[in-house]
Each structure stands twice: as structure tokens, then as C-alpha cells.
Amino acid sequence: GRSPIHHAVLYGDSQTTRLLLDMGIDVNTPATDGRTPILLASIEGHADIVDILIEHGCHINHVYFSAITPLSVASDRKHYKVIQRLLDAGAD
Structure with missing residues (x-):
């Protein structure tokens, strides 16, 4: 299941x-599948949400399933605004 923060981020x-x-x-609460709000926002390409999560101190380098990070999923999906915001915040 997902909490209200996950639903707000996804939508x-x-x-x-x-x-x-x-x-x-x-800000770092994982859903039952382990995905955090920053990962969900990066998957969906919600750059404005990424900004809010970063402002609130999210873990921008959170690793999901040993290799998936917010930056890697944003790159895979070509969410360029999200990529830039993550890089500006120090993601690697």
C-alpha cells in the first residue's frame, strides 16, 4: 500500500x-514496495514535486532494488527537468 504522500506525489x-x-x-517514507516519494516523483517526471521533496530534505540518492536511483529512472525516462534538479541538488 501507499500512504497519502505517495498518492500526492504520483498524481x-x-x-x-x-x-x-x-x-x-x-519525506523518505517508503511505500510497501520500497519506493520513496523522490523515486516516485522521478519516475513520473514531476519536477515541481522533486523540488518540494528536496527542500524537505529527501534522500536524493536512495537506492531501490540495489541499482535504481531517482537519477537513473529520470534518465531512463528522459525527464530532463527532473535530471537537472537532482544534479543541482548533488545526486549521483
Whole structure:
């Protein structure tokens, strides 16, 4: 299952994402499948959500299934705005 933060991120709802994080939701909370909000935002190409998650201190180099990172999925899907934001924040 997914929590409200995961649903907000998946649907690109920046207002709800920011509200939940401002209320104290952990920015790095994984869904039951292990995917974190930053990974989901990178998969979906939601650059504005990526910015919000970075502002709230997410782990931008989170590794999913031993090799998948937010930067790698954004690159695979050619989400150039997300790639730039991740690189600007120090992703590798």
C-alpha cells in the first residue's frame, strides 16, 4: 500500500505534497514496495514535486532494488527537468 504522500506525489499534486510534509510526514517514507516519494516523483517526471521533496530534505540518492536511483529512472525516462534538479541538488 501507499500512504497519502505517495498518492500526492504520483498524481503530481504539489499543494497536497507540501501540506503533508509541512504537517510532519517523513519525506523518505517508503511505500510497501520500497519506493520513496523522490523515486516516485522521478519516475513520473514531476519536477515541481522533486523540488518540494528536496527542500524537505529527501534522500536524493536512495537506492531501490540495489541499482535504481531517482537519477537513473529520470534518465531512463528522459525527464530532463527532473535530471537537472537532482544534479543541482548533488545526486549521483
